[in-house]
Amino acid sequence: MAEILSMKNICKSYYIGEEELEVLHNINLTIHTGEFLSILGPSGSGKSTMMNIIGCLDVPSSGKYLLSGNDIDDLDEIDLAKVRNKEIGFVFQSFQLLPRMSALQNVELPLIYSGLSSSERKKRAKSILERIGLSDKMRNLPNQLSGGQQQRVAIARALVTEPTILLADEPTGALDQKTGAQVMELFEELNNDGRTIIMITHDINIARHAKRVVNILDGYLTEQEVL
Amino acid sequence: MLFESIRMSWENIINNKLRSFLTMLGIVIGVASIIALITIVQGATKNISDQVNALGVNKITVNAIGTPLKQGLTQDDIKNISTVANISGVSPTISGKTGIIYNGNVLEDVLVQGKNEVYFKTGSSQMKSGRTINILDLESKNQVAIIGNNIVNELYYGVDPIGKEIIINGTTYTIIGTLIPSNGFILGSNNDTVIIPYTTALRSLGVKSISTLDVFLYDTKLADDTVNDIKGVLNQAFNYKDNAYTIFNMGDLIESFQSMMSMMSLLLGGIAAISLVVGGIGIMNMMLVSITERTTEIGLRKALGATPNRIQLQFIIEAIFLSIFGGLIGLVVGSIIAYIAAILIGISFSISVSTILLAIGFSAAVGIIFGYMPARKASKLNPIDALRSL
Numbered sequence: 307m308a309e310i311l312s313m314k315n316i317c318k319s320y321y322i323g324e325e326e327l328e329v330l331h332n333i334n335l336t337i338h339t340g341e342f343l344s345i346l347g348p349s350g351s352g353k354s355t356m357m358n359i360i361g362c363l364d365v366p367s368s369g370k371y372l373l374s375g376n377d378i379d380d381l382d383e384i385d386l387a388k389v390r391n392k393e394i395g396f397v398f399q400s401f402q403l404l405p406r407m408s409a410l411q412n413v414e415l416p417l418i419y420s421g422l423s424s425s426e427r428k429k430r431a432k433s434i435l436e437r438i439g440l441s442d443k444m445r446n447l448p449n450q451l452s453g454g455q456q457q458r459v460a461i462a463r464a465l466v467t468e469p470t471i472l473l474a475d476e477p478t479g480a481l482d483q484k485t486g487a488q489v490m491e492l493f494e495e496l497n498n499d500g501r502t503i504i505m506i507t508h509d510i511n512i513a514r515h516a517k518r519v520v521n522i523l524d525g526y527l528t529e530q531e532v533l
Numbered sequence: 534m535l536f537e538s539i540r541m542s543w544e545n546i547i548n549n550k551l552r553s554f555l556t557m558l559g560i561v562i563g564v565a566s567i568i569a570l571i572t573i574v575q576g577a578t579k580n581i582s583d584q585v586n587a588l589g590v591n592k593i594t595v596n597a598i599g600t601p602l603k604q605g606l607t608q609d610d611i612k613n614i615s616t617v618a619n620i621s622g623v624s625p626t627i628s629g630k631t632g633i634i635y636n637g638n639v640l641e642d643v644l645v646q647g648k649n650e651v652y653f654k655t656g657s658s659q660m661k662s663g664r665t666i667n668i669l670d671l672e673s674k675n676q677v678a679i680i681g682n683n684i685v686n687e688l689y690y691g692v693d694p695i696g697k698e699i700i701i702n703g704t705t706y707t708i709i710g711t712l713i714p715s716n717g718f719i720l721g722s723n724n725d726t727v728i729i730p731y732t733t734a735l736r737s738l739g740v741k742s743i744s745t746l747d748v749f750l751y752d753t754k755l756a757d758d759t760v761n762d763i764k765g766v767l768n769q770a771f772n773y774k775d776n777a778y779t780i781f782n783m784g785d786l787i788e789s790f791q792s793m794m795s796m797m798s799l800l801l802g803g804i805a806a807i808s809l810v811v812g813g814i815g816i817m818n819m820m821l822v823s824i825t826e827r828t829t830e831i832g833l834r835k836a837l838g839a840t841p842n843r844i845q846l847q848f849i850i851e852a853i854f855l856s857i858f859g860g861l862i863g864l865v866v867g868s869i870i871a872y873i874a875a876i877l878i879g880i881s882f883s884i885s886v887s888t889i890l891l892a893i894g895f896s897a898a899v900g901i902i903f904g905y906m907p908a909r910k911a912s913k914l915n916p917i918d919a920l921r922s923l
Binding site (some may be wrong): 364381388392415416418420 | 548830834835836837838840841916917920
């Protein structure tokens with residue numbers, strides 16, 4: 307399998323006043339196409355920083371990060387935006403749907419930034435919503451949808467650009483157990499179809515759905531057994 | 534890409550109707566006051582200019598006080614002046630106030646003016662009925678009179694005055710014409726005036742000389758030369774005495790009047806422009822609030838691949854939208870105000886294309902200037918902080 311993500315000696319520090327605070331220490335991580343990886347860690351372990359760096363929302367302080375062959379270090383703000391648009395599909399804990407837009411419009415949103423025509427956007431967004439089982443809810447506003455449905459719209463939005471990686475941050479955090487399990491089923495299905503998924507969670511039961519789990523604790527990454 | 538940004542900006546404005554409207558209000562008031570003030574001033578300027586033009590910019594007025602030895606102008610002086618180049622005609626005026634009587638009814642202190650035939654050719658007064666004073670009247674010193682509209686109403690109510698008698702200063706005259714009522718905005722009206730041949734007036738009003746002379750020109754461009762030539766004649770007539778006469782060029786009056794009005798228009802427009810600046814600050818304020826409110830949305834859009842430029846564009850377009858809409862509403866409101874004012878004051882109403890362009894251009898500029906800072910702030914938001922704020 308091809309290597310799509312590679313991190314070598316990634317460090318990230320923040321300055322709180324004068325004091326330097328290192329959040330990530332020498333992270334080494336390689337991910338191949340088709341993997342389903344969980345990054346498991348309690349709050350404050352650095353897993354959010356990890357996700358920000360993987361998702362190109364933030365850049366490491368040192369180390370080398372290659373994503374689909376791009377050295378993130380070489381990219382400016384505009385290129386990073388393009389990488390986020392093309393390579394990464396974000397799924398957030400609190401869904402982050404725009405409240406005044408219909409499900410369909412929310413799913414279309416990333417395609418606007420890809421520069422696609424309106425008809426092409428509609429076509430793609432519809433087909434992905436159909437695939438995810440929400441074809442009858444396309445015109446609904448987010449507040450007319452259940453939590454599980456909202457998260458599925460968010461997943462559809464993440465997938466609509468056909469990203470290299472689906473990057474999910476606590477995707478079940480705002481859902482009850484049953485709908486959470488449904489979302490996990492969906493993730494497994496997607497992974498079986500060949501989608502690469504990285505999921506960040508503090509819940510070992512959720513993490514178990516992944517094929518591979520890495521632990522993060524106090525900024526150190528340790529590999530777990532392949533499930 | 535531009536179209537998408539426009540659509541998104543538009544949706545946001547629609548979704549916040551009340552707030553968008555209140556934000557626009559500052560621009561509406563600013564543009565409306567600029568449009569109304571400029572239009573009213575322009576209308577008034579046009580009206581007054583038209584009136585003065587109707588009286589003739591080709592007119593030079595000579596006022597001769599004279600010297601102790603020679604009071605006013607004689608008929609010979611008038612003949613000499615009419616020989617000066619570029620003069621199409623001269624119209625002397627002799628004025629006196631006296632009582633007039635018809636059918637036992639008396640009007641006291643009526644302005645009686647002696648004029649010649651040129652006066653009626655210049656459009657200064659227009660005949661409602663009857664005929665004007667002609668050369669024969671002047672040569673024969675005929676006792677004929679033309680009366681203004683108010684006098685018709687007061688002495689000849691319900692009667693056709695033409696051919697009737699009128700007693701002016703004790704002498705009986707025959708009425709040969711009446712004047713169209715006029716509303717002289719700056720130069721007075723003829724409504725209360727009686728006009729008789731100036732030769733007759735010299736004899737019967739007890740005035741020995743002519744103090745006022747209107748000189749009409751062929752070519753107004755040569756007015757300065759003509760004024761100099763007239764000065765030459767007058768200097769000779771009054772033996773080079775100082776302060777014997779004054780010359781007043783109507784063209785100069787119009788020029789200085791118009792420059793005064795355009796100054797006024799600039800001044801008022803400038804004052805109104807201050808309210809546009811206040812409106813612009815309102816837009817900036819609303820944009821900053823809106824950005825704070827939509828921090829998460831901006832973060833999300835960035836995470837989904839929006840470049841900083843896209844975010845900036847979207848917010849600038851939103852600001853421009855608000856200000857141009859405000860500008861258009863202001864244009865309509867200002868036009869209505871100017872229209873009503875024009876009817877009330879009695880001036881003409883017309884909005885020039887340049888005024889409309891000025892209003893739209895101004896409001897768009899306000900949108901760009903005051904939208905830039907908030908939009909830039911939005912584009913610089915860090916997506917991590919933005920997403921965390923929820």
